[in-house]
Amino acid sequence: MTKLGTFYGIGVGPGDPELLTVKAINAIKAVDVIIAPKTEKKEGSVALSIARSHIRPSTEIIYQVFPMVKDFSERTEEFEDNKAEILSILRSGRSAAFLTIGDPMFYSTYIYIFRLLKAEGVEVVTIPGVPAFLAIASQLGRPLAFGNEIVSIIPATAPRGSIEAALGSCDAAVLMKVYKNFDEIVDALERQGKLDEAVLVSRGGLPDEKIIDDLAAHRGERLNYLSTIITK
Amino acid sequence: MTKLGTFYGIGVGPGDPELLTVKAINAIKAVDVIIAPKTEKKEGSVALSIARSHIRPSTEIIYQVFPMVKDFSERTEEFEDNKAEILSILRSGRSAAFLTIGDPMFYSTYIYIFRLLKAEGVEVVTIPGVPAFLAIASQLGRPLAFGNEIVSIIPATAPRGSIEAALGSCDAAVLMKVYKNFDEIVDALERQGKLDEAVLVSRGGLPDEKIIDDLAAHRGERLNYLSTIITK
Numbered sequence: 001m002t003k004l005g006t007f008y009g010i011g012v013g014p015g016d017p018e019l020l021t022v023k024a025i026n027a028i029k030a031v032d033v034i035i036a037p038k039t040e041k042k043e044g045s046v047a048l049s050i051a052r053s054h055i056r057p058s059t060e061i062i063y064q065v066f067p068m069v070k071d072f073s074e075r076t077e078e079f080e081d082n083k084a085e086i087l088s089i090l091r092s093g094r095s096a097a098f099l100t101i102g103d104p105m106f107y108s109t110y111i112y113i114f115r116l117l118k119a120e121g122v123e124v125v126t127i128p129g130v131p132a133f134l135a136i137a138s139q140l141g142r143p144l145a146f147g148n149e150i151v152s153i154i155p156a157t158a159p160r161g162s163i164e165a166a167l168g169s170c171d172a173a174v175l176m177k178v179y180k181n182f183d184e185i186v187d188a189l190e191r192q193g194k195l196d197e198a199v200l201v202s203r204g205g206l207p208d209e210k211i212i213d214d215l216a217a218h219r220g221e222r223l224n225y226l227s228t229i230i231t232k
Numbered sequence: 233m234t235k236l237g238t239f240y241g242i243g244v245g246p247g248d249p250e251l252l253t254v255k256a257i258n259a260i261k262a263v264d265v266i267i268a269p270k271t272e273k274k275e276g277s278v279a280l281s282i283a284r285s286h287i288r289p290s291t292e293i294i295y296q297v298f299p300m301v302k303d304f305s306e307r308t309e310e311f312e313d314n315k316a317e318i319l320s321i322l323r324s325g326r327s328a329a330f331l332t333i334g335d336p337m338f339y340s341t342y343i344y345i346f347r348l349l350k351a352e353g354v355e356v357v358t359i360p361g362v363p364a365f366l367a368i369a370s371q372l373g374r375p376l377a378f379g380n381e382i383v384s385i386i387p388a389t390a391p392r393g394s395i396e397a398a399l400g401s402c403d404a405a406v407l408m409k410v411y412k413n414f415d416e417i418v419d420a421l422e423r424q425g426k427l428d429e430a431v432l433v434s435r436g437g438l439p440d441e442k443i444i445d446d447l448a449a450h451r452g453e454r455l456n457y458l459s460t461i462i463t464k
Binding site for chain 2: 009011013014016017018019020021022023025026069070071072103104105106107108111112114115118124126127128129130131134135137138139141142143144145146147148149150151152153154155157158159162163165166168169170
């Protein structure tokens with residue numbers, strides 16, 4: 001029987017290809033197949049474009065569409081199909097790497113597929129990456145936390161009460177995935193007295209990056225999915 | 233007049249030299265002087281040892297001792313002396329890079345020196361790095377956050393009430409700098425029902441790494457400064 005290939009989860013960092021780690025580059029060069037995730041059929045894969053220059057011409061690239069899910073109880077057909085496709089690659093003895101923006105263990109679709117493949121006894125190696133919020137802090141020259149300060153990392157899609165409680169018990173906050181409910185988040189920041197010091201970065205490190213520091217003036221706008229607010 | 237040299241803050245990641253980014257390596261190779269911080273005179277610099285293999289033999293290395301401070305109101309003589317030393321390098325037209333474990337804008341001594349130098353009109357470039365808590369999540373195969381989950385990042389040195397409030401308003405927690413008050417943290421996790429799922433990693437990625445998943449059994453022990461607990 002052919003030995004099952006290894007599955008890699010690779011964090012490619014926030015957008016700038018120079019923020020890939022040596023470990024990520026070595027794995028990207030070594031694997032047989034690259035899995036490039038995308039959220040919709042028509043879109044390209046942002047993670048793939050970040051890693052592109054390091055992929056050997058002979059490496060097979062497979063695009064997989066992953067729907068957004070709220071938690072692991074949502075078992076969708078797409079995930080099962082993607083899992084089956086990855087398993088058939090690994091069963092042929094080939095290795096495969098799943099690319100993920102930022103860090104794989106931090107709000108990534110990778111976590112879902114990681115769990116499914118672990119349950120099948122697959123050997124998985126996960127390589128961490130620089131998360132977007134830290135790249136934003138460096139780029140803006142805004143230290144995120146020092147000394148005894150507490151940081152809350154809050155998906156803007158969380159229930160309103162949870163968002164308010166987390167905002168109220170931290171010194172600095174990172175709000176991830178700020179898009180459809182931007183206005184609600186602006187309101188919550190205002191109530192917590194944290195609006196003036198908040199900055200939003202959309203598609204940080206990518207060519208169409210946008211930085212907004214007067215959030216209130218942008219109420220009503222629809223933002224990109226890759227939008228993060230940091231406040232301190 | 234000689235043009236002031238650029239000051240770089242470089243995140244070298246959590247410990248594994250392969251977790252340096254391409255950007256960090258390029259900057260380490262390009263600068264004239266490397267500032268290697270250490271917390272005590274007798275110790276070596278962990279950040280320097282991580283970056284070592286990328287430093288050119290001709291690059292000058294300067295060790296600077298930084299005392300631990302709680303906040304920016306603590307103006308110590310050591311910080312002023314270190315600032316003066318860096319300024320004299322930059323004023324001679326040479327560039328200097330300050331190495332920092334993990335990420336520079338995330339609980340690093342770098343933030344203090346960054347503020348002092350910014351106030352002097354120095355041009356500063358900060359390069360983000362992989363923080364220890366994300367490397368731990370990948371290494372242990374423990375996803376940190378998915379979907380709507382909220383993460384609190386809590387220095388174990390924060391006031392007890394703040395720690396409890398933050399633990400109570402998150403789904404996953406990262407406790408940083410767990411050392412002298414380890415027992416108190418174990419008690420707080422127990423009260424919040426988060427002790428069973430907690431794992432401590434000390435000096436992760438370094439040769440003398442330690443992983444502890446039965447925290448209660450280690451009460452009374454004194455841990456290394458580079459100890460992090462993740463829980464979910």
